[in-house]
Amino acid sequence: MAKVLDSKIPAGPVAEKWKEYKAHQRLVNPKNKLKLDVIVVGTGLAGASAAASLAEMGFNVLNFCIQDSPRRAHSIAAQGGINAAKCYQNDGDSVYRLFYDTVKGGDYRAREANVYRLAEVSNNIIDQCVAQGVPFAREYGGMLANRSFGGAQVSRTFYAKGQTGQQLLLGAYSSLMCQVNAGKVKLYTRYEMEDVVIVDGRARGIIAKNLVTGKLERFSANAVVIGTGGYGNTYFLSTNAMGCNCTAAVQCYRKGAYFANPSYVQIHPTCIPVHGDKQSKLTLMSESLRNDGRIWVPKKIEDAKALQAGTKKGSDIPEEDRDYYLERRYPAFGNLVPRDVASRAAKERCDKGFGVNNTGLAVFLDFSESIERLGIDIVRQRYGNLFDMYEEITDVNPGELANEINGVKYYNPMMIFPAIHYTMGGIWVDYELQTTIKGLFAIGECNFSDHGANRLGASALMQGLADGYFVLPYTIQNYLADQDVWPRISTDLLEFEEAEKGVEKEIDRLMNIKGKRSVDSIHKELGHIMWEHVGMGRTAEGLKEGIELIKKLKKEFDTNLFIPGSKEGLNVELDKAIHLRDFLLMGQLVAYDALHRNESCGGHFREEYQTEEGEAKRDDENFFYVGCWEYQGDDTTAPELIKEPLEYEAIKVQTRNYKN
Numbered sequence: 001m002a003k004v005l006d007s008k009i010p011a012g013p014v015a016e017k018w019k020e021y022k023a024h025q026r027l028v029n030p031k032n033k034l035k036l037d038v039i040v041v042g043t044g045l046a047g048a049s050a051a052a053s054l055a056e057m058g059f060n061v062l063n064f065c066i067q068d069s070p071r072r073a074h075s076i077a078a079q080g081g082i083n084a085a086k087c088y089q090n091d092g093d094s095v096y097r098l099f100y101d102t103v104k105g106g107d108y109r110a111r112e113a114n115v116y117r118l119a120e121v122s123n124n125i126i127d128q129c130v131a132q133g134v135p136f137a138r139e140y141g142g143m144l145a146n147r148s149f150g151g152a153q154v155s156r157t158f159y160a161k162g163q164t165g166q167q168l169l170l171g172a173y174s175s176l177m178c179q180v181n182a183g184k185v186k187l188y189t190r191y192e193m194e195d196v197v198i199v200d201g202r203a204r205g206i207i208a209k210n211l212v213t214g215k216l217e218r219f220s221a222n223a224v225v226i227g228t229g230g231y232g233n234t235y236f237l238s239t240n241a242m243g244c245n246c247t248a249a250v251q252c253y254r255k256g257a258y259f260a261n262p263s264y265v266q267i268h269p270t271c272i273p274v275h276g277d278k279q280s281k282l283t284l285m286s287e288s289l290r291n292d293g294r295i296w297v298p299k300k301i302e303d304a305k306a307l308q309a310g311t312k313k314g315s316d317i318p319e320e321d322r323d324y325y326l327e328r329r330y331p332a333f334g335n336l337v338p339r340d341v342a343s344r345a346a347k348e349r350c351d352k353g354f355g356v357n358n359t360g361l362a363v364f365l366d367f368s369e370s371i372e373r374l375g376i377d378i379v380r381q382r383y384g385n386l387f388d389m390y391e392e393i394t395d396v397n398p399g400e401l402a403n404e405i406n407g408v409k410y411y412n413p414m415m416i417f418p419a420i421h422y423t424m425g426g427i428w429v430d431y432e433l434q435t436t437i438k439g440l441f442a443i444g445e446c447n448f449s450d451h452g453a454n455r456l457g458a459s460a461l462m463q464g465l466a467d468g469y470f471v472l473p474y475t476i477q478n479y480l481a482d483q484d485v486w487p488r489i490s491t492d493l494l495e496f497e498e499a500e501k502g503v504e505k506e507i508d509r510l511m512n513i514k515g516k517r518s519v520d521s522i523h524k525e526l527g528h529i530m531w532e533h534v535g536m537g538r539t540a541e542g543l544k545e546g547i548e549l550i551k552k553l554k555k556e557f558d559t560n561l562f563i564p565g566s567k568e569g570l571n572v573e574l575d576k577a578i579h580l581r582d583f584l585l586m587g588q589l590v591a592y593d594a595l596h597r598n599e600s601c602g603g604h605f606r607e608e609y610q611t612e613e614g615e616a617k618r619d620d621e622n623f624f625y626v627g628c629w630e631y632q633g634d635d636t637t638a639p640e641l642i643k644e645p646l647e648y649e650a651i652k653v654q655t656r657n658y659k660n
Contacts, residue, residue: 005258005628005644008430009113035060036480037221039206041193041248043070045165045461046444047227048172049468055179057473059480062219063176064208065189066243070173074229074241075464078165079286079386080149081157082129082461084122089146093154095119100651102459105151105338106424106452107602107618108653109264111626111646113431114449121470122462126158128469132171135160137382147291147382149457151338151658157458162286162386168461172468191217192575193248194503196224196255196440199495203440207499211575214568216500218491222483223439223476226252227468230423230445232265234583234590235535236527238420239271239284245579246586249427249446253589257435258628258642260428260448262586263594263604266455267536268421269295269342272393272414273362280520282419283393285365286386287457290335292370292379293414295342296322297354297363307356314356314364315402315410325349333658340454340603340616341658343418347536348614350417357415366413367398390414418536422460424451424603425593428628428644432475433467441476443467448626453602507567510577515560519576522557526580526587529553534591537607543595550587551636557584585635592629592638599623620653 036059040051043065051063067073087093099119103110126144130136136158137145146155160167179185190211197205197220205220231246232238253259270290272283298304299321306312326345327334337345346363349355356362371379376399380387391397396412403410427435427442429449434441444464451459490496533546557580565571600609600616601623609617626644 005428005626005642007111007644008432009111036483037062038223038225038476038480039064039219039221040225040227041206042073042227042229042444042446043067043176044073044075044227044229044444045169045172045464046446046468047225048073048169048176049465050225050227050443050472051185052172052175052179053469053473054476055182055184059184061179061185062221063185063187064191064193064206065187066192066211068189070176070187070189071169073169074244075169075461076163076166077239077241077284078168078461079162079284080288081147081159081164081458082125082168082465083149083156083456083458084126084158084462085119085156086123086126086144086146087154087156088143089155091154093156095122097154098122098156101152102450102456103452103651104656105456106454107340107616107656108452108620108648108651109261109601109646110452111449112648112651116650117471118450118463118466121466124470125462125465128465129168129171132174134167134171137161147288148336150287150290150336150342151333151456152336153333157288159288162288162383162389165461168465172465193228193251194578195251195499196437197496197499198255198437199489199493202438204489205491205496207496207503209503212570214571216503218496218500220489220491220496222480222486223441225441225443225472225476226427226446227443227464228446230426231262231583231586232420232423233579234526234586235420235530236523237274237279237282237531239268239282240421242281245582247579247582249442250582250585252427252435252437252440252442254631255437256631257437257440257442258428258630259425259589260626260628260644261425261453261593262589262629263597263627264424264448264451264453264602265420265590266339266422266424266603267343267418269339269346269418270365270416271419271421272390273357273359273417283389284419284421285390285414285416286383287339289365289383289386289414290342292374292382293335293365293367294324294369295326295335295346295363295365295416296324297349297356299323301353304354304356308358308360310358313402314366314413318405319408323349323354330658332660337658338454338456339421340605343536344605344614346416346418362415362417364413365416366411368409368411368413371399371411372409420531422455424448424453424455425590428626432478433472434475434479439479441472443472453604507574507578510561510574510581511563511567513559513561513563515562517556517560517562519561519563519573519580522553522561523576523580523583526550526553526583530587530590534587534594537605538594539607540595543591547588547591547595550584550591554584554636557581588635589629589639593627596641597623597627616656618655624653
């Protein structure tokens with residue numbers, strides 16, 4: 001029988017948990033006690049906000065960043081907005097409704113208490129960001145503007161055109177740099193965590209690689225916080241920046257931190273389609289476009305074939321011959337269904353032959369109706385930089401008049417197709433955001449806690465800032481309150497020495513393989529295996545085959561990898577090889593979790609478990625739990641499953657319905 005985990009959720013009705021919890025904190029004031037050091041790995045929204053908040057409370061923070069500046073963290077790529085239950089539109093929104101929509105959007109596989117806490121602090125995030133000067137869009141009268149996102153029937157998403165993540169990160173960055181200037185944060189740019197150091201069962205430091213000099217360095221602290229994002233680049237082609245990796249999280253997993261729900265990988269429905277086999281990443285078009293853009297394919301198969309052959313354009317298809325399939329299938333939510341639902345619907349249409357580009361793997365996102373209703377100036381005010389980005393990549397201007405049929409004007413549509421985006425799985429954490437290793441905390445996309453099997457749009461920024469500004473600064477104190485009796489530890493300890501030697505030995509092993517294959521060639525092969533066998537549609541047979549193929553590829557990696565240059569100094573290929581080593585382990589972990597979960601829910605879709613209408617078919621009787629995995633000491637040995645039962649007291653678990 002599998003082990004059962006305790007998530008440390010306080011007793012009491014879910015609506016009161018967070019208030020009670022904060023009221024009974026064992027608060028520690030480090031200004032009047034022993035100086036406490038906290039390592040924060042990552043400078044995205046979660047990492048930067050956590051580092052700034054902890055420093056403001058008096059802790060000494062060591063903050064590590066793989067980029068040359070925190071401003072280049074991948075959080076800048078978040079486009080559409082951030083959710084909060086302010087109800088500025090007077091459309092019936094509330095904390096409970098945000099909580100309910102998030103749990104429902106996650107297909108009832110999130111931890112209820114964590115989601116309620118997230119909904120409660122969401123309003124504080126907006127106040128915090130406005131105070132920092134984040135230039136949110138505003139209505140004519142000066143009120144903050146809102147728009148809708150998938151999975152909601154209210155307007156609760158705050159935004160700054162299509163660059164919300166960048167503006168929020170600049171706000172967090174300004175707070176962080178204030179603390180750097182005050183001497184409370186020491187910022188280490190171009191450093192990457194290679195291992196976590198465990199002393200007497202507690203995380204007490206890290207081994208980091210200076211990416212410029214190639215040297216390994218030791219850092220000690222009283223606690224370690226990981227905020228390094230998700231593992232989407234396991235699939236090679238994803239919407240993540242190429243530098244995004246899961247090395248820090250996987251090293252924590254190897255050291256004993258459980259990894260939860262790795263099979264919950266999000267396929268984003270509005271991505272620019274793949275255009276060639278030389279492509280190294282995909283570009284996301286914000287889900288916010290689905291507010292005013294309508295998704296469609298031709299009703300007639302002959303029109304689809306003409307589009308694929310290039311003899312027709314989207315603007316040549318009249319309104320009566322267009323199938324707005326999301327509006328047809330889900331009339332209550334239309335184009336604003338959750339991402340997993342929209343992605344599967346697009347795949348279904350393309351699989352039936354109705355795809356609209358030369359590969360048959362695309363659908364249209366059309367703004368003709370909105371431009372006629374609102375005018376091109378209003379549409380460009382909302383999405384102008386996204387239109388510019390699309391035109392720069394595809395050489396098609398989606399706001400340009402292309403045709404007029406029977407007095408109806410048709411503008412160039414965008415072409416989109418689903419792609420790997422966000423990962424809902426992550427390091428397992430309890431209610432205090434602490435992993436199964438004492439003193440090791442995980443925040444933001446790096447943990448699993450808030451999104452269940454599918455993340456709703458505009459919730460990633462909400463979780464990152466909630467964890468960094470309003471949750472971790474409270475919860476970490478329960479752990480750090482006892483540390484004033486602990487002596488400071490030296491990086492000369494045997495544990496640090498052994499950890500550094502282990503990293504050095506692994507780097508030497510990779511450098512000495514001296515095979516014939518580049519890192520990218522192996523990574524691309526891994527990406528094909530993951531997409532074909534562990535992608536949008538999964539089967540037991542395909543997953544078993546995928547696991548064996550990944551194991552075979554791991555042997556190829558270990559025997560035929562070629563890394564040019566040396567380990568001294570800057571060596572990007574060496575860094576990519578370290579990342580690929582961990583992507584190979586992560587790929588197996590995703591497949592093992594998907595294979596054991598004999599149901600479909602959210603982003604995890606097993607083709608054997610679907611309704612007659614092609615919707616996900618959950619099995620709440622057998623799989624109503626968080627699936628956690630424990631490392632068994634070897635990258636090729638199957639991990640052990642540990643279960644954390646889910647307990648719902650405020651929401652009735654039922655089949656998701658976006659039709660009425």
